[in-house]
Amino acid sequence: MQKKQRKKRILVSILLLAFSLCTGCTQGSGTGNSDQEDKTSTAQKESKDSVIVTMPVTSEPEAGFDPAYGWGAGEHVHEPLIQSTLTTTNAELDIEMDLATEYQASEDGLTWTVKIRDDVRFTDGEPLTASDVAFTYNVCREKSTVNDFTMLENAEAVDDTTVVFHMARPFSIWPYTMAVVGIVPEHAYDESYGQHPIGSGRYIMKQWDRGQQVILEANPDYYGTAPTMKKVTILFMEEDAAFTAALTGQVDVAHTAASYSDQTIDGYDLLAVQTVDNRGFNLPSTEPEEIDGVLYGNAFTADPEVRRAINIGIDRKEMIDHVLNGYGTEAYSVCDKLPWYNSACEVTYQPEEAKKLLTEAGWTVGEDGIREKDGIRAAFTLLFSNGDSVRQALAEDTANQLKELGIEVTTEGVGWDTAYTRAQSEPLMWGWGAHTPMELYNLYHSNSGSKTGFAEYSPYANETVDRYMDEALAASDLETSISLWQKAQWDGSTGITQEGDMPWIWLCNIDHLYYVRDGLHIAEQKIHPHGHGWSIVNNVDQWSWTEE
């Protein structure tokens, strides 16, 4: 009898173990925040000038709110809110002024002179002068590891309201950099600045509970239009926790993903924001060769006809419907809808034409339905980052679609520790999209940081494309620069488009989705870049609640 009971107990404990395996994680992430949420949500009901917004856990700035460590000017660009910037971008992504009153580049593009306002104070009462600006940029140039400041030689304050940037090389799109670098106070800056940021921006950071939330309060002395939203609480949580938080009415704006989009929540509407948060994969464009122990290139995708066939052989519309539940737009470049986009990148879905291209290039269908040429199989491994369900789904759908063309694609999940190296010889599902044309340079220019003579992330090189981008950076004004960026994509005879080299295939731009509480009016969003985080609150100061 006793024996039986013991056995039962063990069985029960095994069951419990298996069950806890299933449930352990949600409980962990769910309970962590609930206390805070309860408190903040009661506060919310009383006042109509505060808002609670959720963001992915990865959006929390690890090194704090310091521009030198990527706040605002990092991998995911956004307005720094706590600090103010020299320029700013509007909804059309044209440059407007913030701290700057005017700026001018010299003929050779090697100096930028910026005049700033003289009536701006930091929240500790000290005035913001040109030396703070110069200090900020010099610190960024020395310390920034997440954003490239190597084009800057140094910044110099000529007088209280004039800053001169001495450039190491011409950089015509400097105003776009000036739009994301928040100005820090020279007198209150040290290594721990990120934890206690002082700025001159629209908001003051009141509280930061690491791993949980950030509370921002309106800056009463702000020099611009006073924020209508007085208090902004940002909660960091995973999508499933954000969904639950919206379900229980604890937050006003909850970020969500396409896989949740068929769910409706009472009292909330689904908001879809257009983005350049694109997904696409690289096709290594050179023959395989080993350099320093790393394999570069891919025998199959080195054939330009193959890359062109893949580009027109993918039904992007179907992909968006299947994977994103329709919440996305077709992508043809890394910079769709941005001022420097060249519409020559656009193609239509032509499966028959794609098959024809492959056959004409000598890739004939073998016995198992997969093409072959000179003993090379029309096959590759498409990598995606482990745990990213959207990229995984896109990779799987790509594999299904390319199979129709006679190309065999196997998918494999990898960690970012090995992904960059492997992408030099195998296609990887990437996500890009930023408010600067430098992204084109980073992906397509053959000197962008690599010693191999290829572009940094996937082997490719084209002298003409390089030249256009170099000229674009050296241009004396933005308009000329932008038309040169467009020519780098396609100039009528060469480029990176379907008729050109096609080293990257772009699939879709992913709409950023949010559950928004009824009555909350979210101001018009500029097109969101990569990163489902801070972009939504770029203009939180202009949000408002409908009076009941």
Add this chain to the structure above:
Amino acid sequence: MKRIRLFFQNRRQRVLVGVILSASLLLILCIVGAFCADAARVTDFSRKNLEPGIPYLFGTDWLGRDMLMRTLAGLSLSIGLGVLAAAVSACIALILGIISATMGKTADTIITFLIDLMMGIPHILLLILVSVALGRGFRGVACGVALTHWPSLARLIRAEVLQLKEQPYIQIARKLGKSNWYLAKKHILPHILPQFFTGLVLMFPHAILHESSITFLGFGLSAEQPAIGIILSESMKYLVTGKWWLAVCPGVMLAAVVMLFYLTGEQIRKLLDPGSVHE
């Protein structure tokens, strides 16, 4: 009729049938699962997020993969990995246990220290370390599980051997001038085999659960593979939207397999070590 009644009275036979039954169930599961591996990877977006029903008994996930196929393939992968890791682990335990008990004091001290050291570090932590160091994937997980599960069995075997060594017949054999190697092979090994096999089988469920948990935590197999840990961790994201079948069916199957292994182990123990019934 009489025979059948006799069969139910004969505990030994009953247990034997039980062992054969559960072992063949596991074997079938393993083989069927291996054949499902290809089907488990097929994605079809026209059938995504279906509830359990016909023809998809376990439903489908957000990529339109057949969850039954994935579960079977995942279990077969887990069983294979469990068998491999448990066998390696048990062999390490056997060898170390015997060396520790027969090769003199220094060897004993070193090995006891090793055992204590390994048992001092939390299992899962060591597993993660080994797996990550070996580049994750099947190899990482297999080595991780194999290298972390031997200490308790090694300790058991060591104690058993120490006890055996004092038995009169072994003492006499030693006095007759037989070598250590001869003693270990002829007199000790046969006596500890029952312990060894029971320990081996009881290690499977451990290994399988640990394989699943490490994969669940993201340090094991990569996401496109049909592994139970992957299935369960993916299902987490969709539980909140009411897609219960993604977690429940594979979870229950995992629990069932683990239980089956456990029962088999218990029954084998009864067969090989009948005395234990009176404990």
